[in-house]
Amino acid sequence: MQKRTLIIAGMHRSGTSLIAHWLTRCGMQLGEKLVEPGPGNPDGHFEDVEFLKMHEEILASNNLPKTGLTDGHVDAFSIYEKEKMKSVIRVKQQLYDQWGWKDPRTCMFLDVYKELIPDACYLVIIRDYRSVTSSLLRREFKIIDRKYLGRKYLSRLIWLIFRRARRRNAFYRINTEAYLKVWINYTRDILACIKKLPPEAFVVVNYDMLSKEDTCVFGHLQNKWNFTLTYSKFKDVFKENLIGQDIDINPYITNKSLLNQAKELQDELMGYMSL
Numbered sequence: 001m002q003k004r005t006l007i008i009a010g011m012h013r014s015g016t017s018l019i020a021h022w023l024t025r026c027g028m029q030l031g032e033k034l035v036e037p038g039p040g041n042p043d044g045h046f047e048d049v050e051f052l053k054m055h056e057e058i059l060a061s062n063n064l065p066k067t068g069l070t071d072g073h074v075d076a077f078s079i080y081e082k083e084k085m086k087s088v089i090r091v092k093q094q095l096y097d098q099w100g101w102k103d104p105r106t107c108m109f110l111d112v113y114k115e116l117i118p119d120a121c122y123l124v125i126i127r128d129y130r131s132v133t134s135s136l137l138r139r140e141f142k143i144i145d146r147k148y149l150g151r152k153y154l155s156r157l158i159w160l161i162f163r164r165a166r167r168r169n170a171f172y173r174i175n176t177e178a179y180l181k182v183w184i185n186y187t188r189d190i191l192a193c194i195k196k197l198p199p200e201a202f203v204v205v206n207y208d209m210l211s212k213e214d215t216c217v218f219g220h221l222q223n224k225w226n227f228t229l230t231y232s233k234f235k236d237v238f239k240e241n242l243i244g245q246d247i248d249i250n251p252y253i254t255n256k257s258l259l260n261q262a263k264e265l266q267d268e269l270m271g272y273m274s275l
Helices: 016-025 049-061 079-095 104-116 129-149 153-194 207-224 257-270
Strands: 004-009 098-102 121-126 202-206
Touching (some): 016 098, 016 121, 049 104, 121 153, 129 153, 153 257, 202 207, 202 257
Parallel strands (some): 004 098, 004 121
């Protein structure tokens, strides 16, 4: 039986955790040990700890944030880094006939993975840049909010009545443009990769449509890419109540050309949708 590998590629907050959750239910092997649930993903991130730690190590050694929330790049991979990636892949290939992984940071390493796993299949997830930026802002500010809400009554009251709204506005003003740049960076990396792939090696899926198109995606995985899976409804893992309302990011963007860049990249990537 031919070994099958699925690479789930998508920006942070694009629904990759949700899709990985769904595929796990369908029987896809996405890692022996997965990252625990957190504030932004109460059901779990469904990230293979081995890949996550490896990606974090590579980013840190290149003076980039471990979160991957950066518009920087890894300019060159060391021999050690490539050999470590090879060894992880080798073990997975020995253990499983079909397997895959999800970690948004993967988008920063797609060229290397294309070299190391030439016959991999790429499930690319796209979500509107405004929704992604909004989701990042909400998640990161929630960490600050939780810290103050955990204080004593009077401090908590002062935070809620006087300080929270002002602090949130300042946080959005400082971070919105940076998060949009990350979305642009990841989307450029995805486009650069899929342009080098044969059309049958990748599928681009709009996150917003998955609840209606899950059978099409499942059919492609099973019939076109020959993954052996058991269908499970995407709606069984999708929790609409966890989807927050988008923030109007425009007032917080000083470099308006970034909005045009994001729109153009989004339209270009969506042009590759075929399901």
